Structures are given as C-alpha cells and as structure tokens.
Amino acid sequence: MDGGITHIKTWNILYPAYINSKKTIAEGRRISASKACENPTALEIGDCCGHLKIPFAIEIDKAYSRDFMQVGRVRVMLKRPDGSLHNPLVSSKKQLMLRVAELVPRHPGRMKKQEAAVSASNVAPSKPGKGGKKKR
Incomplete structure (x- = not known):
C-alpha cells in the first residue's frame, strides 16, 4: 500500500449503517x-472495496455510536498522498457508498446464504388451512 498504515487515521470511515436499507436516516443511513x-457487514464492505481496487482496513473492534450492537467499520483511502484517485470511478465517499451498496447483494458469501435460505424454505412446506383464529 502506497499510503502506509501510519496514515490510516486520515482515511475515510464507512460504517455498515451508512448503506443499510433497514435503517432510517435518523439511525445513520446516508444514501437513499x-x-x-439489506444488513451489510464490515467484511462485505471491505471485500467490495477490494473489488473496486480501493485500499481499505477493517476495524472489527469499532462500533457505530448510534448502533453500538453492530460492530465493525471500514477505513478507506479514496485518494493517494499526491491527490490522485485510486479508482477514477469513485471520486467521493458518497459515490463509494453507492457503489458498495450495489456490490454487496452480489457478494459471494451472500449468494450462499440466499441459496441455503431458499433450499431450507423448500424442504418443509407448511400445511394449508392450519392456524389462524381459534373457534370458540
């Protein structure tokens, strides 16, 4: 990495809450x-930054102040020390959030989870007509 780990404190920070569709703006969402x-993790965001060829560092021990139950944040280096962009397609933090939000649903780890959920729901079909209100 040409920026060096010593300057990591100057990198931009991305919290998963910034791109979580389940959150409200008051809860920390930063894009529409x-x-x-839906529910991105710091690891998925980091993988997406790697895919975009943007240097990143995952800080798994950190938590977002508005939602301290979700741990992990990602530090990203959008610009080199000379001011040039690492990825010409990503010139701002906002653009990075939008690109990462597009990539996370296609993350390989997510694809496996979805396949497992689909196969699990097909295994045990529920019985029709059972449930609902009890008769008195």
Missing part, C-alpha cells in the same frame, strides 16, 4: 433506501 442494501 432504494439504493441501499
């Missing part, structure tokens, strides 16, 4: 809900 993704 329609463009956001």
